[in-house]
Amino acid sequence: MKTAGAQALSTVRTAATRPRTARRPRVAEQFETAVQQRAAATLGMWVFIATETLFFGALFFAYAIARIQAPDDFAQASRHTNLVLGTANTAILLSSSLFMALSVRAAALGTRQAAVGFLVITAALGLSFTGVKLAEYALDYREHLVPLVDFAFDPRHARGALVFFGLYFATTGLHLVHLSIGIALVLGLAWRLLARRPGASAEHVAIAGLYWHFVDIVWIFLYPCLYLVSRA
């Protein structure tokens, strides 16, 4: 037991001797080592993903309860979504995740050119998803499926269908906002990697990758909830 009436402590390392090796990623002032910094960044992104899980989760929950209230209306409404475009878009997004993962790997291995190339493909796939989605919105508009703006539906199912399409636009819209942020993030990262700017390391690519994959997972759940309620 210590004699001092306080939490025993001593000092060994000083700020001056803190290991500042010539590793590429810069260590911010508050961190001791690059390892600590990377651990903090990864954990931070995962905590953010946990938050986002609950954010989208509450929306899915509202969807579930609304669907329990009006199962037939939801089934009818779902048949009016565009299955071909929806499925194609899912495939596009899944493929984008492949290239994102490849980019993270390339960056970790230090092959800068490959990492940049994969990032660009990822962003391009993200952009095509956005394009298809917007085209789909245009078709929805033509079929009078946009609540508030122009909505007409079989009156027997209109009540639940309005809720369905309200949720359809809320969920896909929110997803699209997240995806757009992801595209901006990925393109910015690609540019900075290419120009050898600071703020673009393998670590940054890995963190952006986590975000990208999460947005992908959200869509994985949206797809059956919106497009596949009832096709039989």
Next chain:
Amino acid sequence: MSALALPPEASTIAAHVDHLLYAVVGVTAAVTLAIFATIIAFAIRYRAGSAAPRAEDVPAAQARARRRVEAAWTLVPLALFVAAFAWGARVYVERALPPSDATQLFVVAKQWTWKLQHPGGQREIDELHVARGQPVELVMTSEDVIHSFYVPAFRLKQDVLPGRYTQMWFTATETGRFHLFCAEYCGTDHSRMRGDIVVMEPEDFARWLEGHRGASGMAAQGEVLFREYGCSGCHATQPSAQPGANASVHAPSLAGLYGRPVPLADGSVVKADERYLRDSILLPDKEVAAGYEAIMPSFAGRIGEDEILELIVYIESLSDTKGRPQ
């Protein structure tokens, strides 16, 4: 006012709630005082500079003390909690299950008044007359936002929701006038959404009913509506009778429907209670009876909450299981 400022105890369940309240308040107050006494005793005895002996090695003394007290002060409260839960749940369930001989009364809440109707057709606003000793079941709904039917003297409260029925029941034990409050915030005049429950001796209540008799009872009014809204065109109301005038339409007979299990088109079975009847009028496509087509039009937006209640009372009156006097 009684001890604890309780309002008068005027229903059968109020007595049960009060026993529970005295017991729980008694125990929690005793424990609270014991904690405070201990804190004050320690605060004085172990003030800096006092002569009270202290352990040489306090962490070790704490560790020894923990072994003695920790299990006790975890398990004893736990046991008390489970007991309080069980007792509370028993009275809660009692509150939820009305006796079979209860008279049904109907409540429609609306910003910021209570509309009440007796099965005999007597209507009241912000006032409800009931007989002492007679079990009463309230079937309640709201025309706008959420309200809450609260009678402190009965120790009862139930939120009144738009779009569905909630129930509560009581048997008044004391005559007199008792407060009725809206307890769920409902907008500007929430605090004025108050009324009175008037409990009368059964014979006085019978006289009151007689004196306030409307043109006809709820079931009779429902029968009129049944024709006016065209329900009788398709639905039969006599057990063995032919379907309605519009014989080409295949619609389920309503005779003896109330209280019965109804097989639905999707294979499930529901009980034909107030909720089912209400939803069938407003959302006919939601639960279609097996063997029938979903051809009934919805009456949502065309029919008031009190009219729906009258129709329901009428349909109930077609059933033996819970026939209502007209």
Next chain:
Amino acid sequence: MTEAVRAGDGGVLGERGELALHPPASYLEEGFTIRSWLTTRDHKRIAILYALSITLFFFIGGAAATLIRIELATPNGDLVSADTYNKLFTMHGVIMVWFFLIPSIPATLGNFLVPLMIGARDLAFPRLNLASWYIYVAGASFTVAAMILGGVDTGWTFYAPFSTLYSNTHVVWVLAGVFVVGFSSILTGLNFIVTIHTMRAPGLTWFRLPLFVWAQYATSAILVLATPVLAMTLVLVAVERLGGIGIFDPALGGDPLLFQHLFWFYSHPAVYIMVLPAMGVVSEIVACFARNPVFGYRTMAYAIIAIAMLGFLVWGHHMFVSGQSLYAGTVFSLLSFFVALPSAIKVFNWTATLWHGRITYEAPMLYALGFVGLFTIGGMTGLILAVLALDVHLTDTYFVVAHFHYIMVGGAVSAYLGGIHFWWPKITGRLYSDRWARFAAILLFFGFNATFFPQYLLGIAGMPRRYHEYAPEFQTLNVLSSGGAVLLALGYLLPLVYLSWSLVRGARAPANPWDATGLEWRTASPPPKRNFAAVPVVEGPPYAYRPSPAGIVRAREGTA
């Protein structure tokens, strides 16, 4: 073992553990311009920014409360109209919950102390930390805008369908304000979780952490997991209000109980967001002034985690008469008793911490003991509300109002003030008048009880909450309550005066005025920008107040 450092010497650790005679400039001296404050990334300065903002909102919310209490002195609505009254209690609730209580301890004391207590130079994401404050300001602006536009009358609970269809006030502005401020909480929580996980000083294992840090950690977990659900719920209210999409309103095909489930999934754990940090503060203070280790330290840490987790399982107890199913009500009641258990254990452990102590009664200790007393009453009455049949009578009456004010004001605000008094010398480098501070603590304790204890009786007597006018038989108790509120209001103004005074005339504070353990006391008061000149290494348990060498006791008496 390496060299140990003596506490209470008033010295500061230098580069290699020696006492430095000329400590580095404090964080307050790093810049004096407004710009230096508004662009700072120093967790300590951000804590000050938060402290100023929430103090402003505390007094705005308090002013609303004062008007409410004056109005309720008579049974008739003679001071303000019914609409104004409804807007007042809505504003009081919204401001006190989201713009004062939720950020109170985490964003001020937590922001200031977590890095200091774990021996770090800053939080893991300093820029994000500053962003949190700006997000708070943005959310506050929306809310203030709603107030200026004419206010909102939904109550802080925003129950649908009143909020989605029937209220004619500026609901969407307040929804936006609360939505935005939620992200401020989330980012603070995220920052704390990552910081506590990755940036503890060498040797500072989990079970050497001060309970304050444990409490911040658990609180952060709640912030991160519950707040997004509230955010989405508010979005759905706005969608239904603006777009007529029937999520909650049955007239459009929605379910009003869905709103209540989503809302309380956040708002019940939110109570623990307010009270867990308070428990952390009280553990620090009680141990320090009893000169004892916290009784059952590990149990206390586990209890914090248990409360945070079980707190998520009990939201349905706000809905016993809402039309929720009988089965769900019963389940939620049983679970509610389970969350009471760790809270009870904490009260027992604080009491036992006094045992064999050498207790002194400076202002922070008075606030802490006030917390224990008021929290106990609030907790016990919470048990009464968890009993199903009793809740049927008491819910939505003044009993509930009294109960949650005992927890949030008697509990959380007392602890917040206790913490401010405890760490004031560390934060500002100044000593305040202990005499005035003790007077304020005692005044607040009695003022609080005078205000809120009568409300328990009002609730039992059956007076519903949110009533602008009430039946005449409730007047006596209401007058008592309003009278107490005058004392309470005076009590809250006092610290504002003497603490401000200390900034001008207060004596310079030594590094460790209370002879407390914990790393935050091992650096100068106020601390330098980077907190520690050298990275501290921890080699022992927290709260090592005993065995207490005679020298330290003497030093304490010298400073008193």
Next chain:
Amino acid sequence: MRGDRVSAYVWTWLGLLALLAASCASSFVPLGRLNAFVNVGIALAKALLVALVFMHLRRDRPIVRLVAVAGLAWLALLFGLSLADFLTRGP
């Protein structure tokens, strides 16, 4: 991420596309309420693949895995305890 092989990623991607096809096809088979469960099941499987392989959860630190699970676990609480009400309403 360094240690992963490209082929592992490509196989995962092919698996995801196969699951997508299965999900889409299954919705044309009339299974009644079972359709919804099949759909959610397949979505869970896809999400798990992405999380474990692309997001490297299978080899990340325990705390990271704990955080990832916490998000889902709390969501399950929201669904589970609320459904305790929604599914037991009625008489």
